[in-house]
Amino acid sequence: MSSFINRHRNIIDFALSSLLRRKIKNISLLGVYTLIIFVLASLIFFVHALRREAALILKNAPDMVVQRLMAGRHELIPVDYGQKISSIRGVQDVVPRLWGYYFDPAIGSNYTVMVPRDNMVQPDNIIIGTGVARVRKASVRDLIAFQAYDKTPLLLMIQQILPYESELVAADLILMSEQDFQSMFNLPKGYATDLAVSVANPRELVTVATKIAEQFPDTRPILKSEILRTYDSVFDWRGGMMIVIMSAAILSFIIFAWDKATGLSAEERKEIGILKSIGWETSDVLFLKFWEGIVISLSAFLCGVLLAYGHVFFFSATIFEHALKGWSILYPQFRLVPAIDAFQLTVLFALSVLPYTVATIVPAWLAASADPDAAMRS
């Protein structure tokens, strides 16, 4: 056993010194390799962190939302639907929700306007998200002017600015009283945007949803689990699409690595020839090449992953955010919570180190199996 370990220690020693002897060639390879891993890792970490964030946010979402559809589009729902739904066995609570979007021509962005459940906002007051406060340069007790549905001005005073922790969900949020909501949007009486339904036993959700869909054929019940599923697949799809687009870059890198591995310099050929003539076997040279590959791959993997970690979790993935988050005037500013697990690292490994290794096996063998005299003479 110890002779086995010693043999490999010596080969690793030789591999390291041989890598250092060809600094320029190996540093250029390491640089490109690190770059590829950095881009892939940033993408994988970012998508995973966003998925996680979405799941955390939706934890507090209602179990089920019932929307009304008309001509295939979302319509206002009569509040008395809610009374009938609450009589279905198993339904714990039905709350009509009032919310909508307001376009602010002054800064060209959309706000989400909502009436909170527990009358936490006094009439003529609003509570705003940090994003709104930022773009309107407003602080508590300032007045903000809105335009009502009939173009009449509506002046509302800022009662509170939501804490920074809620930035990701509430950057563009404005909470107002029901009375102000009515004067802003003039919703018909007895209607709500949708209904939030809570069910005591989560196992009964599907049954309750089926009953609602049967009793009110013009409605669409949406379960929280379905929203989560949709988010998951949207993020997966975006991540996957980016990787498909990047596959051209990965392929170019593989060709680059193949080219570097096959294009042995005369000096390297000679070196292998000398090694073989002094008693190294083909398998020893193969081990040498194997350890060289491991050193390069692990260094690139480590550097790439560390750089990507900084990029995603300290700099909020500046390079990818626009492609992956979608577009908006009023971006939430948020720092993602670092979350990396073995799964992402394994995926990253399979997408980068594995193709690199496969691309270098045959060149390594070609170098190792050359005849010593021919190698030295070349």
Place this chain on the structure above:
Amino acid sequence: MILQPAILALLVSSFLVSLMLLYAGWYGVLILKNWDLASGSDLQLNLEKRTYLISVVLGYALVFQIFSLFLYIFTADSLHTQFVGAMCAAGSLNVNHYGYPTLLLKIANCLLSGVWLIINFADNRGYDYPLIKAKYSLLMILAPLVVLEALLQFGYFKGLHADVITSCCGSLFSAGKRSVGADLAGLPAIPMEWIFFGVMAATLISGVVFCFKEWGGYFFSAASLSTFIISAASLVSFICLYIYELPTHHCPFCILQKEYGYIGYALYATLLGGGITGLGVGALMPFKKIASLVQVVPLIQRRLTWLSMLFYLLFTILVASKMLFTSFRL
């Protein structure tokens, strides 16, 4: 098809492994047809050089194979949120008919690749390539299986369609769709406990007999294969119940999660290790009499037997400690 980075990674790795195996297989055919150690022809010299390449290729392929087995389970697990009724990998693998066959084939291919490497190791110890025909014949079985696995895996991922909300319809996926089976049905727990410990004891005893008396190599190998299969069935039947401390949850994949201290990795690693080394003992049995291997094969077999017993013993200790140190009783 769901376009997820992990799925792309699996497709890429399977494609690469298949490519490597096909390449090796092509030279395998040439070796089986033209190998003649007495000849000094160009072809023969070239083939002798190629055997190094093929050993390296298969060494990597085995590592990738084990890697892709775990990645496959992980990916199936991460996909479960996208299917109605799926609670973990057990549910996602049930989404279409290719999920479980792919998994079984991946396990079988891991075992076969391991056995191939053991034969290759023994072959390299002999000076006259004594097992060359045997190992390339095994490659002829392994290569098509790996390609089949890649195809089945592609079929599985291609047939996945997430149950997402669409804006055009008001129907409810969760109600209208057939829910995927969320759990596996296990064999009855109490008889399986007896069978598991019985087979394990038989394997360990036969291993000790083989090591000291050099008798019953085939029996030990067969026993360790049975132990592998019965342990896998026991994982579903009763071992998982003790780990989850739930009498109904039979999933063999959730034990790989953090919540259970990643104990699944230790269980699967020891099980695979025990299976591969145990099978290796039987695979080397026919070659004990070959002149250049007379000294080598018994030594390798003894080491493999000890290793196999060690792996299985560790597996049993893990299982028994879980059964003893939990308040859960069946």
